[in-house]
Amino acid sequence: MNIQSFTPLHRRAFLRGSGGCLALPWLEAMLPRVGAATVPPERTPRMGMFYFGTGMNMRQFYPDGLGTAAKLSRILTPLEKHRGHFTVLSGTELTHGGGHNGAYPFATSIARGEKQAISPDQIVAERFGSQTRFPSLQLSVKRGTGFGSQALATISWNRQGIPLAAENDPQVLFNRLFRPTDKQLRGKQADEFRRRGSVLDAVLSDAQSLQSKLGQADRQQLDQYFQSVREVEKTLRTEIEWSDRPKQTPNFKGYGDYEQAVTPEGNGKFIYDTYAKLMYDLIALAFQTDSTRVISYVVRTELAGGVYPEFGVSKGYHELTHHGNDPKNLEQLASVDTIYMRHWAYFLDRLASIRDGDGTLLDQTLLGFSSGMGIGHSKDTLPTMISGGSGLGVRHQTHLKLPDHTPLASVWQTMVDRMGVPVESDFQDSTGVIGELIT
The missing domain is CATH 3.40.720 (Alkaline Phosphatase, subunit A)
Incomplete structure (x- = not known):
């Protein structure tokens, strides 16, 4: 039996043109196939x-x-x-x-x-x-x-x-x-995100140097502060990673x-x-x-x-x-x-x-x-x-x-x-x- 190779479309496939991009709806072509059988798609829960x-x-x-x-x-x-x-x-x-x-x-x-x-x-x-x-x-x-x-x-x-x-x-x-966000604005946003990230790094470094000078209660409060900084860093990192990706339409x-x-x-x-x-x-x-x-x-x-x-x-x-x-x-x-x-x-x-x-x-x-x-x-x-x-x-x-x-x-x-x-x-x-x- 001749089984043809098949490459499924990506779940986030786009149609692209000079004026922008259009997200494709869900298609059967996005399903992987094994021979003539269709493999059920991985579920995306919301x-x-x-x-x-x-x-x-x-x-x-x-x-x-x-x-x-x-x-x-x-x-x-x-x-x-x-x-x-x-x-x-x-x-x-x-x-x-x-x-x-x-x-x-x-x-x-x-x-x-x-x-x-x-x-x-x-x-x-x-x-x-x-x-x-x-x-x-x-x-x-x-x-x-x-x-x-x-x-x-x-x-x-x-x-x-x-x-x-x-x-x-x-x-x-x-x-x-x-x-969509225009290219120039995206660049400014990415620079701003990275600048804010570097400031956080400096603040985090300075704060860590204080640990040896603090009592237990203050160290606990500082730990909470570190966690808050990590949350902000995580948010900034996500914004940077997504800033150059086109939004779906x-x-x-x-x-x-x-x-x-x-x-x-x-x-x-x-x-x-x-x-x-x-x-x-x-x-x-x-x-x-x-x-x-x-x-x-x-x-x-x-x-x-x-x-x-x-x-x-x-x-x-x-x-x-x-x-x-x-x-x-x-x-x-x-x-x-x-x-x-x-x-x-x-x-x-x-x-x-x-x-x-x-x-x-x-x-x-x-x-x-x-x-x-x-x-x-x-x-x-x-x-x-x-x-x-x-x-x-x-x-x-x-x-x-x-x-x-x-x-x-x-x-x-x-x-x-x-x-x-x-x-x-x-x-x-x-x-x-x-x-x-x-x-």
């Missing part, structure tokens, strides 16, 4: 963590019944077409949640005011970050960190327990991901207009429906182009915002959560939550429409969302869901009842595990990986 501040109307959130045939609630009805690709998890609890400080322990299980630890998304970013232009991306409806306030704008924390700033402007994010047909994007702090032209779709599309594009494999997104902060004029309700989201069992308040709260789930369905639609490997981008992407509180500002009865990831060994069941008071950290540990990243047995306050979710 992970996203999402925060919905101020809880939801849990009286109309959980499905009716358990297992794959559970009847979806009013709020979850927009997700019907994606049955088989998500699991609602009842029984989760955030030990230090409830009230309006739930965003702080959301990803770390550590209460506000205590020294934070590394969040699950950053654990995964440490594993995959060197393979992508951006080790992780932090998105939010509010720019910055919001640290110190109840309206925390990020759920990502580095290994030093420092919050990582989030971006809320779709245009800024789009430019970071896809706008996917096919933007069917996507929104990022040139006209308006942020929530913008003007009266802001429409949340447009904004939500732009942000979810950016996540899909970032994953599709392998610009990053880890994203966090604060979809709704605590207290402020959450309701927009086109929602057609009479009160702000926080005010509606203080419903006082008023049927009108509960009705409007469920109405708003349903709108957010329509946007989530749109996001899943987008991921499911993008071919990736031997499946779709949704198959290779594991998404988890919840909140820092349930209804009535409780720390349990949380709106928790995992979506996607069937290609990563996740077995979806529509509605899975966990033992009461299951730590939310168990959900995060399960996601990290499915990303193929080893974790310590004492992962936060987790009781372990949720076996019922694993194939």
Whole structure:
């Protein structure tokens, strides 16, 4: 039998011309072949963590019944077409949640005011970050960190327990991901990166010379300082390595207009429906182009915002959560939550429409969302869901009842595990990986 040689296309293959370059979509030609047989591609896992501040109307959130045939609630009805690709998890609890400080322990299980630890998304970013232009991306409806306030704008924390700033402007994010940088500017950036790196080397050298003169407490603090310097050096090194590589340019047909994007702090032209779709599309594009494999997104902060004029309700989201069992308040709260789930369905639609490997981008992407509180500002009865990831060994069941008071950290540990990243047995306050979710 005559077996012809075959050289597969690289996963990041480009079409190049004098005017720029265009990233190829996933093609079967990117698969290695052995004779006439096709070898399954190596999976590229992605992970996203999402925060919905101020809880939801849990009286109309959980499905009716358990297992794959559970009847979806009013709020979850927009997700019907994606049955088989998500699991609602009842029984989760955030030990230090409830009230309006739930965003702080959301990803770390550590209460506000205590020294934070590394969040699950950053654990995964440490594993995959060197393979992508951006080790992780932090998105939010509010720019910055919001640290110190109840309206925390990020759920990502580095290994030093420092919050990582989030971006809320779709245009800024789009430019970071896809706008090419001209050659002259790239050269200036590379020189600046290297200059800053040399300054760090000098600072590090000077600091190390002090060690013999310091007491134990100061040496410990200096060690923490060294770690921070190493983190900056690692970031600079990554920026230098990627500065000369062209950014990917996917096919933007069917996507929104990022040139006209308006942020929530913008003007009266802001429409949340447009904004939500732009942000979810950016996540899909970032994953599709392998610009990053880890994203966090604060979809709704605590207290402020959450309701927009086109929602057609009479009160702000926080005010509606203080419903006082008023049927009108509960009705409007469920109405708003349903709108957010329509946007989530749109996001899943987008991921499911993008071919990736031997499946779709949704198959290779594991998404988890919840909140820092349930209804009535409780720390349990949380709106928790995992979506996607069937290609990563996740077995979806529509509605899975966990033992009461299951730590939310168990959900995060399960996601990290499915990303193929080893974790310590004492992962936060987790009781372990949720076996019922694993194939």
